[in-house]
């Protein structure tokens with residue numbers, strides 16, 4: 001995903017990428033204090049383009065800044081407009097937006113808590129990434145690297161320092177021929193992968209691992225909400241590795257790569273053709289592209305600033321996943 005677009009939104013202006021420089025003494029660069037987000041832009045069936053779950057991503061951006069003491073000088077509404085300005089300036093309707101909050105030069109040492117950040121919004125052309133990665137099955141391995149303790153590094157903050165942990169796990173997995181790693185938390189429960197969450201399916205139940213050491217992924221939350229509407233049972237709880245390996249199917253989830261089936265974890269193979277994951281992947285792919293009218297509020301079109309949830313009638317998806325009715329009542333609609 002290396003093809004950044006030419007124009008960047010930077011502290012309220014649209015500027016050429018090359019004109020924005022960061023000094024070597026930059027505090028975010030030196031101390032891992034760069035807060036980031038990753039947001040998908042899709043062509044819209046009606047209005048040029050749409051941005052998926054824009055408000056939710058920018059709320060997480062603000063929350064991440066607050067958690068690590070990075071002062072964010074813009075409101076979420078203004079940053080929503082800024083994302084639209086970055087997309088419109090570049091005229092790229094299928095893209096990945098990367099908001100960044102970067103501290104300045106300051107003096108040597110950690111910046112004061114609350115120091116105000118520069119904010120930039122980059123845009124990446126994802127066409128090559130989409131072709132190579134979207135929809136592809138992944139093979140995972142259990143990592144010997146554990147997810148950092150949330151008592152040491154706040155896992156709910158999407159901040160560059162946290163990616164050292166991801167990087168070490170990913171290097172270990174790739175060195176051993178796998179696509180990604182499953183990281184356990186300090187208590188031995190399933191947390192997430194290096195830059196993706198995961199969920200599992202057993203029968204008609206979707207199991208979403210709950211771990212204080214995992215990022216609160218927006219994709220996995222969407223998949224869980226769609227699962228409820230598809231008449232599936234959603235169970236969010238701590239998940240042991242043995243229980244994960246005993247499931248019928250597993251998916252990894254992220255904004256960049258969507259919902260992808262896992263073919264195996266180490267020696268354990270999973271059913272990549274499982275009908276529950278097929279239905280969930282289909283629903284998510286369509287919601288992301290604005291093709292599920294009942295979930296249109298998940299997409300922000302040009303000129304709109306709201307992606308607040310509205311009531312979605314049960315059954316507004318194409319229909320429940322075929323098969324036996326769930327034994328436990330499905331998650332209620334919002």
Ligand code: PMP
Nearest residue numbers: 195196197215217218219254255
């Ligand atoms: N975990 C980590 C550590 C990540 O970096 C990401 C990507 N943002 C995810 C999970 C998936 O989050 P989302 O679905 O919000 O993209």
